[in-house]
Amino acid sequence: MLHKEKLLSGLVEAVLTLDEKVIVEKVREALSHGIDPVEIIEKGLAKGLKVVGDKYEAGEFFLMHLIAAAEPVQFVIREFLEPEIRKRGSGRKPSGKIILGTVEGDIHDIGKNIVGAMLTAANFEVYDIGKDAPAEKFVEKAKEVQADIIGASALLTTTMPGQKRIIEILEREGIRDRFKVIFGGAPVTEEWVKKIGADGYAEDAVEAVKLAKKLLSERKEE
Amino acid sequence: MPLSGVRGGQLKFFTKNQIYNLHLTSLNVLAQIGVMFDDDAALKLMEEAGAEVNYRDRIVRIPQYLVSEALNKVPKNITLYGRNSRNDIILTEDMVYNGSANNAIAVLDFDGERRPATFKDLEDFTRLQDALENIHIMSTPITSFSDIPSEGVYKRCYEGVVRNTEKHVINQADGAKEVRDEARMAAAIMDVELEEIGRRPIFSMIADLAPPLKFPKKIVEVITECAKLKIPILLESDPYAGGTAPITTAGIILQQNAEILAGITLAELTNPGTPIIYTCAPMILDMRLGVASLGAPERGVYHVATAQLCRYYGIPLCGVAGTTDSKMPDVQAGYEKALSYLMAALSGVNIITSHTGTLESVLTISYEQSVIDNEIYGMVFRILRGGDISDESLYEAFEVIRKVGPLGSHYLSQEHTRKYFTIEEWLPTVSDRSKWDAWVKKGRKDAVKLARERAEEILKRHMPEPLPKETLEKIARIVREPIS
Numbered sequence: 001m002l003h004k005e006k007l008l009s010g011l012v013e014a015v016l017t018l019d020e021k022v023i024v025e026k027v028r029e030a031l032s033h034g035i036d037p038v039e040i041i042e043k044g045l046a047k048g049l050k051v052v053g054d055k056y057e058a059g060e061f062f063l064m065h066l067i068a069a070a071e072p073v074q075f076v077i078r079e080f081l082e083p084e085i086r087k088r089g090s091g092r093k094p095s096g097k098i099i100l101g102t103v104e105g106d107i108h109d110i111g112k113n114i115v116g117a118m119l120t121a122a123n124f125e126v127y128d129i130g131k132d133a134p135a136e137k138f139v140e141k142a143k144e145v146q147a148d149i150i151g152a153s154a155l156l157t158t159t160m161p162g163q164k165r166i167i168e169i170l171e172r173e174g175i176r177d178r179f180k181v182i183f184g185g186a187p188v189t190e191e192w193v194k195k196i197g198a199d200g201y202a203e204d205a206v207e208a209v210k211l212a213k214k215l216l217s218e219r220k221e222e
Numbered sequence: 223m224p225l226s227g228v229r230g231g232q233l234k235f236f237t238k239n240q241i242y243n244l245h246l247t248s249l250n251v252l253a254q255i256g257v258m259f260d261d262d263a264a265l266k267l268m269e270e271a272g273a274e275v276n277y278r279d280r281i282v283r284i285p286q287y288l289v290s291e292a293l294n295k296v297p298k299n300i301t302l303y304g305r306n307s308r309n310d311i312i313l314t315e316d317m318v319y320n321g322s323a324n325n326a327i328a329v330l331d332f333d334g335e336r337r338p339a340t341f342k343d344l345e346d347f348t349r350l351q352d353a354l355e356n357i358h359i360m361s362t363p364i365t366s367f368s369d370i371p372s373e374g375v376y377k378r379c380y381e382g383v384v385r386n387t388e389k390h391v392i393n394q395a396d397g398a399k400e401v402r403d404e405a406r407m408a409a410a411i412m413d414v415e416l417e418e419i420g421r422r423p424i425f426s427m428i429a430d431l432a433p434p435l436k437f438p439k440k441i442v443e444v445i446t447e448c449a450k451l452k453i454p455i456l457l458e459s460d461p462y463a464g465g466t467a468p469i470t471t472a473g474i475i476l477q478q479n480a481e482i483l484a485g486i487t488l489a490e491l492t493n494p495g496t497p498i499i500y501t502c503a504p505m506i507l508d509m510r511l512g513v514a515s516l517g518a519p520e521r522g523v524y525h526v527a528t529a530q531l532c533r534y535y536g537i538p539l540c541g542v543a544g545t546t547d548s549k550m551p552d553v554q555a556g557y558e559k560a561l562s563y564l565m566a567a568l569s570g571v572n573i574i575t576s577h578t579g580t581l582e583s584v585l586t587i588s589y590e591q592s593v594i595d596n597e598i599y600g601m602v603f604r605i606l607r608g609g610d611i612s613d614e615s616l617y618e619a620f621e622v623i624r625k626v627g628p629l630g631s632h633y634l635s636q637e638h639t640r641k642y643f644t645i646e647e648w649l650p651t652v653s654d655r656s657k658w659d660a661w662v663k664k665g666r667k668d669a670v671k672l673a674r675e676r677a678e679e680i681l682k683r684h685m686p687e688p689l690p691k692e693t694l695e696k697i698a699r700i701v702r703e704p705i706s
Binding site for chain 1: 632639657660
C-alpha cells in the first residue's frame with residue numbers, strides 16, 4: 001500500500017516538473033505496477049494539477065505554467081490512460097462532457113486550446129471540434145456524444161454572430177434545454193452572452209473551468 | 223552584493239562638439255564673470271590657489287587651470303553605502319538608480335484630504351518607500367512638520383529616516399554644525415570614529431547653491447565640511463529658465479554647469495578626492511503663473527544635455543525627474559511623471575531623484591502615489607533593459623519556432639517560454655489589465671485604489687532591521703543637542 005502511495009505522490013511531483021517526458025514516464029511506471037488508470041488520473045495527475053492551480057492563484061505560477069502542466073496531462077490521458085480504461089471496461093466518470101470549438105470564420109484557437117487543456121485537466125471529457133467550425137457542427141457533436149456543455153469561442157467581432165447561431169439552432173430544434181452553452185473570446189462580454197441567451201461567460205481559462213463546474217452542478221440538480 | 227542598476231544613456235541629442243563648446247564657455251563664465259562665495263575662508267582659499275577675488279562683492283573669478291585641476295581630482299566611481307551592505311550602490315557610467323523623495327510639507331491622506339505633515343508621516347513614508355523594490359536610495363520624504371520645531375530639523379529627519387530604512391540616505395544640513403552632527407550619528411550607527419566615516423559613508427549630502435552664480439554662506443560651509451569628512455556631496459543647481467537662468471537651453475545648461483564647476487573647485491581645493499555627484503534640477507518658470515514647473519517637458523531636454531556633459535567629465539550625475547505639478551494622483555500626474563522619468567533614465571542620469579509619492583511640485587506627498595510611482599520606475603527600468611538580440615537568442619528562438627511551427631497553436635507550454643518569462647516580461651503591481659466585466663467583478667479598482675491597498679498592506683507588515691537600542695540612544699542624544 002505504501003508503495004502505491006509513493007507512486008501516486010510521484011505522479012503529483014511529475015506534474016509539477018511541467019515536463020512531458022517525466023509525466024509520461026511516471027504514468028507508465030504506475031501502470032506497470034498495476035495501479036488503476038482512474039486512480040492515476042484522480043489521485044495522481046488531477047492532484048498535481050490542483051497544486052499547480054493553487055500556485056497560480058497564489059501568484060507564484062503563471063498562465064504558461066498552467067498550460068505546461070495541463071497539456072502533457074491531457075496528452076497522457078488521451079494516449080495512455082483512456083485506452084487502458086476502455087480495455088479494462090472499467091468506468092471512469094468524467095465530471096462532464098464538453099464540446100469546444102472556435103466559431104465559423106475564425107481561425108484563432110489559442111484561447112480555445114488553453115481552455116480545452118484546463119478542462120481536460122479538471123477531469124472533463126473535452127470534444128475539441130477545432131477552429132472555423134460551423135454552428136451546426138457544435139450541435140451535431142453535442143447530440144452525438146450527449147454533451148453537458150457547449151463552449152464556443154470567437155476572437156473577432158465579425159465572427160461573434162456564430163455564437164448566436166448555435167443558440168438559434170438549438171432553439172429551432174427544440175433542444176435548447178438539453179445543453180448548457182457558454183461563450184468566450186477577446187471581444188465577447190457578459191452583456192453579449194446574456195443578450196443572445198447563453199448560460200455563461202468566462203473571462204479566462206481559469207474562470208472557464210469554474211464556470212463549467214458550476215453549470216454542471218446546476219444541471220445535475222435540474 | 224550591491225544593488226544593481228540598469229544601463230541608461232541611450233538617448234543623445236547633442237554632438238561632442240556642442241558639449242565641448244558648452245564646457246569651454248562654462249570656463250569662460252567662471253574666468254570672466256565669476257561666482258559669489260559668501261564666506262571669507264572660501265574667498266581666501268580661492269585667492270591662495272590663484273583665483274582673482276573681489277572681497278567687496280565677494281566675487282571670485284576662477285582661472286581655467288584651477289577648474290581643470292579640480293575636475294581631475296574628482297573620483298570617477300563613487301560607492302554609496304547602505305547601513306546594510308546589501309544596499310550598497312556603485313555609481314558607474316550610465317548605470318541608473320532611483321532615489322526617493324524630499325521636502326514635502328503636506329500629506330494627501332488616504333481619505334483624500336490634504337493636511338500638514340507630522341513626524342510620524344516621515345517615518346511611515348520612509349518605511350513604505352523602503353519596501354518598494356524600485357527605490358535604491360532614500361532621502362527625506364518630508365522636511366516640514368506641524369508637530370516639531372524647524373530648528374535642527376535635518377538631523378531630526380535623518381534620525382527618523384535611518385530608523386526606517388537600511389538603504390543609503392541622502393541628507394540635507396543647515397550649515398557645518400549640522401553636517402558634523404549627522405556624520406556623528408552615522409559614525410554611531412556604523413560604530414566607527416567620526417574621522418573614519420568617509421571610508422564607508424552611509425549618507426551623502428545635498429549642497430543646493432543659489433542661482434544665478436551664488437554660494438550662500440551655509441552652502442559653502444556644507445561643501446567644505448563634507449569635503450573635510452569625505453562625505454559625498456550632491457552639488458546641486460536648480461535654476462529656473464527665464465527666472466534665475468537664461469531662458470534658452472544653451473543658457474540654463476551653461477549657467478548651471480559653471481555653477482557646479484565652481485562648487486567642484488571649492489570642494490577639491492578643500493580636500494582633494496572629495497566625492498562629487500553633479501546634481502541638477504533645472505526647470506522652467508511658468509510665465510503665466512510665475513511658479514516653477516516640475517512637470518514641464520523642457521526638463522527632459524535639460525537632462526539629456528547635462529548627462530552628456532557629465533559623461534564628458536566622467537562624473538556621476540544626479541537629476542530630478544518623475545515629478546508633477548498636479549495636485550492629485552490623476553492623469554496629469556501620470557503623464558508628467560512617466561515622461562520626465564523616462565527621459566532622465568534614457569539620458570543616463572545615474573541617480574534619478576524622483577521625489578517618490580509627491581504631487582503639487584513636490585510640496586504634497588501621497589501614499590498611493592508612492593506605490594504608483596514605483597510602478598512607473600519598474601516600467602521604465604524594463605524599457606532600459608532593452609532586448610537581447612544575439613546569435614544565441616536568435617538560435618534559441620529559431621529552434622522553438624521550428625518546434626511549434628505552423629501546425630502548433632501556441633508557445634505557452636514551451637520550456638523556452640518558462641525560461642525567459644521572468645527576464646522578458648515586467649510584472650505590474652497596480653496596473654489592471656483585465657477587461658471590463660472582470661474589472662467590474664473585482665470592484666472597479668483603478669490604479670489609485672489598488673495602490674492604496676498595496677500601501678496599506680506594506681505599512682501593516684514592513685519593518686526594516688531595527689537599529690540596536692544603544693545606537694538609537696546615541697543618535698537621539700546628538701539630535702537633542704542644541705543646534706548652535
